[in-house]
Amino acid sequence: MADFGxxxxxxxxxxxxxxxxxxxxxxxxxxPGSVVKSTxxxxxxxxxxxxxxxxxxxxxxxxxCNKLLTLRVNxxxxxxxxxxxWGSSYARNSFLFNFCFVFHKDADISAYNPVVRKLSKxxxxxxxxxxxxxxxxxxxxxKSIVDQVYEDLNNYCECFIPIDEANSINIKLFPLHHxxxxxxxxxxxxxxVQLKAVMDVNxxxxxxxIVEFIDGINSVRKIAELAxxxxxxxxxxxxxxxxxxxxxVVDIFQFSNSYACxxxxxxxxxxxxxxxxCQSYVASPGANKRNVCDLLELYCSLHxxxxxxxxxxxxxxxxxxxxxxxxxxxxxxxxIIYRVNVFPVLEDINVAATDPLDKRLLRxxxxxxxxxxxxxxxxxxxxxxxxxxxxYGEVVLIRA
Amino acid sequence: MAGARRKLLLMGRSxxxxxxxxxxxxxxxxxxxxxxxxxxIDVEHSHLRFLGNMTLNLWDCxxxxxxxxxxxxxxxxxxxxxxxxxxxxxxVESKELRKDIETFVLCLRNLYEFSPSSKIFALVHKMDLVxxxxxxxxxxxxxxxxxxxxxMFSFQVQGFATTIWDESLYKAWSSIVCSxxxxxxxxxxxxxxxxxxxxxxxxxxxxxxxxxxxxxxxxPRSPGFRSDxxxxxxxxxxxxxxxQSCSKLRAQFQSLSIRGxxxxxxxDTMTSNTMIMVIMSHKPDIRGSSNLPxxxxxxxxxxxxxxxxxENNIILANIKIARKMFEKIEMMNPDDR
Numbered sequence: 254m255a256d257f258g259x260x261x262x263x264x265x266x267x268x269x270x271x272x273x274x275x276x277x278x279x280x281x282x283x284x285p286g287s288v289v290k291s292t293x294x295x296x297x298x299x300x301x302x303x304x305x306x307x308x309x310x311x312x313x314x315x316x317x318c319n320k321l322l323t324l325r326v327n328x329x330x331x332x333x334x335x336x337x338x339w340g341s342s343y344a345r346n347s348f349l350f351n352f353c354f355v356f357h358k359d360a361d362i363s364a365y366n367p368v369v370r371k372l373s374k375x376x377x378x379x380x381x382x383x384x385x386x387x388x389x390x391x392x393x394x395x396k397s398i399v400d401q402v403y404e405d406l407n408n409y410c411e412c413f414i415p416i417d418e419a420n421s422i423n424i425k426l427f428p429l430h431h432x433x434x435x436x437x438x439x440x441x442x443x444x445x446v447q448l449k450a451v452m453d454v455n456x457x458x459x460x461x462x463i464v465e466f467i468d469g470i471n472s473v474r475k476i477a478e479l480a481x482x483x484x485x486x487x488x489x490x491x492x493x494x495x496x497x498x499x500x501x502v503v504d505i506f507q508f509s510n511s512y513a514c515x516x517x518x519x520x521x522x523x524x525x526x527x528x529x530x531c532q533s534y535v536a537s538p539g540a541n542k543r544n545v546c547d548l549l550e551l552y553c554s555l556h557x558x559x560x561x562x563x564x565x566x567x568x569x570x571x572x573x574x575x576x577x578x579x580x581x582x583x584x585x586x587x588x589i590i591y592r593v594n595v596f597p598v599l600e601d602i603n604v605a606a607t608d609p610l611d612k613r614l615l616r617x618x619x620x621x622x623x624x625x626x627x628x629x630x631x632x633x634x635x636x637x638x639x640x641x642x643x644x645y646g647e648v649v650l651i652r653a
Numbered sequence: 654m655a656g657a658r659r660k661l662l663l664m665g666r667s668x669x670x671x672x673x674x675x676x677x678x679x680x681x682x683x684x685x686x687x688x689x690x691x692x693x694i695d696v697e698h699s700h701l702r703f704l705g706n707m708t709l710n711l712w713d714c715x716x717x718x719x720x721x722x723x724x725x726x727x728x729x730x731x732x733x734x735x736x737x738x739x740x741x742x743x744x745v746e747s748k749e750l751r752k753d754i755e756t757f758v759l760c761l762r763n764l765y766e767f768s769p770s771s772k773i774f775a776l777v778h779k780m781d782l783v784x785x786x787x788x789x790x791x792x793x794x795x796x797x798x799x800x801x802x803x804x805m806f807s808f809q810v811q812g813f814a815t816t817i818w819d820e821s822l823y824k825a826w827s828s829i830v831c832s833x834x835x836x837x838x839x840x841x842x843x844x845x846x847x848x849x850x851x852x853x854x855x856x857x858x859x860x861x862x863x864x865x866x867x868x869x870x871x872x873p874r875s876p877g878f879r880s881d882x883x884x885x886x887x888x889x890x891x892x893x894x895x896x897q898s899c900s901k902l903r904a905q906f907q908s909l910s911i912r913g914x915x916x917x918x919x920x921d922t923m924t925s926n927t928m929i930m931v932i933m934s935h936k937p938d939i940r941g942s943s944n945l946p947x948x949x950x951x952x953x954x955x956x957x958x959x960x961x962x963x964e965n966n967i968i969l970a971n972i973k974i975a976r977k978m979f980e981k982i983e984m985m986n987p988d989d990r
Contacts, residue, residue, distance in 0.1 A: 273692060274667050276719025306727070308719055314694045345668070345692040 260410055260426050261360030266403040269311050271349035277308040281396055283403045302326045312349050330358045334373035348387050363429040433495040438474040439629040440502040442467050442491050459486045472505050474629050503585045504592045506578050508562040511593040512555045518589045521549050534583050540574030557593045594623035596651045597642055614641055659833045660710045660735050665742030666753055667716035670778045675713050678826050678863050684817040704926045705983035725759050736768040745779045758802050765806045773810040774829050775799050781816040823886035827865040839982050840868045847975050855932040864893040919968050924980045931968050
């Protein structure tokens with residue numbers, strides 16, 4: 254799981270509305286005195302910021318309403334979702350309100366955006382259904398809801414408040430991750446957590462089937478085959494696991510692959526933790542851990558133009574007690590080596606293709622795909638693919 | 654060639670009718686349509702091209718307390734700088750007239766500091782809610798206070814009693830906008846010439862979209878029944894509503910001629926920004942037969958309509974010839990005379 258420092262605290266939660274003669278005003282705030290001066294004995298001495306200076310952004314023009322609005326004032330960040338409801342039953346034909354969350358300006362508020370939006374939309378629905386906000390105005394019920402949302406989200410990161418028979422507030426904070434990149438059939442997922450241990454009966458059936466085949470060796474395509482599941486669903490499951498940081502993807506390991514160092518090779522030398530991690534990860538079962546210097550030297554000896562097989566033969570002595578697959582995997586995962594892909598390019602096509610498999614092969618080649626992709630797609634070996642391609646013209650191999 | 658840009662401040666308490674007025678005059682709303690307007694949030698800016706060489710920059714300022722506080726504190730110089738005219742709207746039904754007048758004074762104080770040459774207009778609005786007999790008194794009473802306070806800052810306030818339900822709104826806004834037209838005297842002069850040459854009883858020049866009266870000329874020798882002094886704004890109101898009805902039927906209003914018992918009125922496009930109305934009283938027939946009320950044709954078929962057609966053509970021809978001159982006036986640099 255990616256490092257997660259916890260959700261930021263809500264420093265203040267307030268409810269503001271547009272009064273027909275007074276304009277924007279704060280009807281309720283928690284904690285008391287945090288936004289506007291309050292006579293409550295437990296109130297803040299001075300508010301966190303000058304509300305007057307930003308009140309035009311709390312109830313903004315209609316064009317900015319019904320959208321998530323974030324503004325920064327001094328050391329604070331206010332996340333809100335102002336709502337504008339048109340209706341001839343209201344004075345001046347509209348009802349405008351806003352529930353605002355105040356955080357410290359440096360807080361990571363990404364997890365709160367969906368929450369603020371959801372809360373606003375829910376209150377909008379309540380108002381449209383039975384004038385919950387405009388008739389109550391400042392009923393004790395609304396005050397206690399605001400109090401409870403503030404307390405529960407800060408203490409428990411979730412909140413459940415039944416409002417009436419039909420409506421309830423049900424919010425939970427979730428950390429927001431980056432969307433995962435597209436996964437290809439030839440990618441190999443490696444699990445970073447004990448998947449079987451975290452799994453329970455509520456998991457997706459496809460997920461349950463594929464978990465046992467995620468071993469760092471099988472490609473996505475192979476997993477789907479072995480687990481007898483639909484390829485697209487399998488791919489989606491792997492993507493989900495990637496999103497939550499449970500797996501990472503690498504290329505298929507083959508002895509015919511080539512690898513070379515990247516500019517980040519220095520991290521192995523400079524970062525002690527990476528070095529130690531490497532030592533434990535690449536050691537074969539029962540073998541002694543190798544020196545970080547030796548490992549570094551071995552990584553540097555990898556280069557474009559030499560397959561793993563050739564490299565292994567050349568360095569056999571030095572590679573005793575090292576699991577080659579894990580050695581390569583570690584390098585890829587940490588970004589200290591990269592995979593050199595081979596792209597076949599057909600100069601001219603001399604003969605028209607007749608075989609459907611060949612046609613597919615040619616199409617893939619035309620789209621500039623590397624051998625892993627081609628082989629996984631056509632389910633042939635590299636040698637076979639190359640032979641098939643050579644029937645149609647001269648093939649140039651580009652390594653990159 | 655830069656056009657003249659005129660900043661107009663439209664201020665007044667919340668709900669006094671500022672946005673309603675603005676939408677009727679400048680956005681083709683009917684008085685009834687204004688019901689569905691919402692409260693103005695902060696300041697609504699409208700840029701309105703008026704004639705060829707003038708842009709009206711109308712600042713419709715929301716009247717809620719929270720906004721007023723801003724206008725007189727943090728936003729003072731933004732609001733009150735470079736103002737050509739202040740239009741302050743008083744709601745005749747206001748329960749806090751004293752407070753409204755205080756706000757008016759605050760505006761004057763700030764204008765004195767930032768735009769001392771600004772014109773001041775006060776609209777005593779929603780007059781339809783006051784019974785007919787009391788209207789003069791209500792208006793005069795308020796205007797007395799306003800005149801006194803304006804004098805304190807060496808401003809001269811011009812007042813109007815208005816309501817969206819009759820033509821009084823058009824009179825007020827015509828006066829306001831005309832006071833800002835840079836070369837309005839030139840329009841007047843050439844309109845007079847046109848009227849003299851056409852031998853018209855009355856000629857009125859309207860702005861095309863808003864139908865506000867820009868200028869009018871009346872022949873002093875015209876018959877006495879033209880004594881309704883509110884006739885100009887009434888025409889604005891009536892024609893504008895007629896135009897709106899036409900557009901509802903997907904027809905574009907172009908011109909109009911109305912033949913009455915004693916006179917005929919012609920309304921046609923003058924320039925791309927103006928329309929002209931020419932009122933000709935009926936002259937005695939050239940051949941000597943009398944012009945009977947009801948327009949009876951004494952001399953036989955066709956003469957009556959021939960005379961009409963002739964007059965119609967003459968008027969149109971005159972307008973066409975005058976057009977170039979009026980276009981030139983419109984495009985003139987505001988600083989030219």
